[in-house]
Amino acid sequence: MTAVTDATTDLDAKVALYRRQLELRLFEQRAYDLFLENLVKGTSHLSLGQEAIAAGFAAAMRPTDWTFATYRGHAHTLARGVPMTPVLAELLGRANGLMAGKGGSMHLTSVEHGVMGSYAIIGAHLPIACGAAWSAQYRGTDQVAVCFFGDGTTNIGAFHEAL
Incomplete structure (x- = not known):
């Protein structure tokens, strides 16, 4: 009987992750459409094709943990539980x-969702995430700081300093 319960819970978790991925994909597709209509203020870098990463990491995060995203931070922000309305409103400059x-x-x-920012300057958030992690260690908490970056970030000094 336990195996059936575990399997059901596992299936429920998988369905929830899939739904989150679908929500993220639909949001990004809509953001892209709005960008093409020239309604998004400034430029926009999407997370299309990277929804599983955002959904998966967020499922493992606790409310007290921190997320530091790149300029492709829509999915990470939404996956942490930030409602779509204020995210979309931000894209539209409302x-x-x-912000x-x-x-x-x-x-x-x-901050209330643990999203400590998405950063347009490549690698600028790495030392900030390290500082947050060090703060948790110093205070003796078990908080986690998750920092996303792309391969281009490995070519800048902040990457090596953050290691």
């Missing part, structure tokens, strides 16, 4: 956006 419409697509932050 006052009810996460009151001032940050745009590449600067999403929601």
Whole structure:
């Protein structure tokens, strides 16, 4: 009987992850359409094709953990539980956006959801994430700082310093 319960729970978790991935994909597709309509303020870097990464990492995160994203941070932000409305409003430059419409697509932050920012400057968030992790270690908490970056980041000094 336990195996059936475990299998059901496992299936439920898989379905929830799939649904999250689908939500992220649909959001990104809509963001792309709005960008093509010239409604997104500034430029926009999407996470299309990377939804599983965002959904998977967020499922393992606790509310007290921190996320540091790149300029492709829509999916990471949404996966951490930030509602779609303020994220979309931020992309559109509206006052009810996460950063009151001032940050745009590449600067999403929601401290209450553990999203410590998405950063447009390649690698700028690496030392900040290290500082957050060191803070948790110093305070004796078990908080985790997850930092995303692309392969181009490995060519800058902050990457090597953060190691």
